Amino acid sequence: MTIERIDLEILRLPYVHFFETSFGRSYDRTFILVRAYAGGVCGFGEVVAEEAPLYSSETTRTAWHILQDFLIPMVFKEGIADPEEFARAAKKFRGHAMAKAGLELALWDLKAKTEGVPLNKLWGGVKAEIAAGVSCGIEDSFEDLVDRIGSYLAEGYQRIKIKIKPGWDVEACAAIRRKYPDIALQVDANGAYAPADIPHLKKLDDFGLIMVEQPFPPYDIWDHAKLQRDMATPLCLDESILSETTARQALEMGSCRIVNIKVGRVSGPAEAKKIHDLCQAQGVPVWCGGMLESGIGRAHNLHLASLPNFKFPNDLSASNRYWKRDLIDPEIVLEKGGVIRVPTAPGIGVNPVEDRIREATVLRETFTP
Ligand code: OSB
C-alpha cells in the first residue's frame, strides 16, 4: 500500500455550551482533520491540538506546520503507509505529539478499512460498549454547576468529572455532595496548583472522589508523588504522561495510581497501547480522556477505550454533549445504563458528513508526493 494523497483541513465548531477549565473559557473548538488516501480508501484522523498552547505547548498552527513540513514529506519520501512504521519513523522528530497522532490515526483508519475490520480489532479491543462519563467545566455559580450535573445524570451518565482551580474546588465538591451524596465523582485541575497547596488539596479527601486528576503542572511528577503519599484519594495523571517512559517513571515514583490515556498527548495509538499494556502488567487501571473531539476523533477514542485495562468510566460523551450537529452520521448516542457502543463497521466505523465538514472548514490543503 502506498499513500497517494493527504488532505489537511482546519475546522471550527461551536460548542453547545461554553467549556471553562483552569486555563479559561472557550466557546468553540478549532482542530485539524487529516485524510490519508490509498487505493480508493480514505482514512480519517483528528489533531486535538487547540488554538492556544494552554493544555500543551502545541497549537493548531504548530501542528499544521509539523505535518506540512516534516511528517507528510516523511511519509511520501520513505513510502510509509503502515501506522506502526509511521510511529517509529516519526520519533526522530522531537515533541509535537498531537501532530504525529493525527496522521497516525488516519493511517490506522485506512489500514482497518483496507482490511475490512473495525479499528479495535487491530488494537486488541474486547468490549462492545464502553462506560460513559461527562466532563463538566467551571460555571458562573455552584448552583449552575449542580443544575448542569443534574441534567447529565438524568441523561444517564455513569460518572461526573468537574474541573477545579484555586477558588473553585472544595466548595464546589461540597455543593455537589449536598445534592448528590453518592454519585461517582472525580475532579481535574489541569495543573492549576503548586506544591504549597498540598494542605489545601488534602481537603479533597473528604468527598469520596474516585480520583484527583493532574493537580500540578505537566513536568512535575515528583511533587505528585509527595502529594500521593499524603492523600487517600488516588491521583490520576493526564498532562504528565507523554510516553511509555514517563508512565513507567511516574509509576515507579508513586506519582499516581491511575493513568488517563489520550492518543493525542502520547503521540498516537501505538504509544497509547504500550502505556495501556505497561499499566495492565502493573495492575494500574487506565481510562480514556477526551479533548472535546468531533465525532471522528471520538470514534477513535471509543475503539481505544474497548481495550481490557480501561477500567473507569471515560471522558467519552454523546455527540449532543458537545455539538449542535456532530460531523458524523449517525451521531454518537448514550445508551441505557450509561454506555456508548463501539462502532462495528470497518475502520473508525462512523460516517463523516461532507456537507457538515465543508460548513465548518476554514482552511484546506491537499498534499501529493
Ligand atoms: O484535561 O481532560 C482534560 C478538554 C480539553 C482539554 C483537556 C481536558 C478536557 C476535558 C474534556 O476534560 C473531556 C471530553 O472530551 O469530554
Ligand code: MG
Ligand atoms: Mg485532564
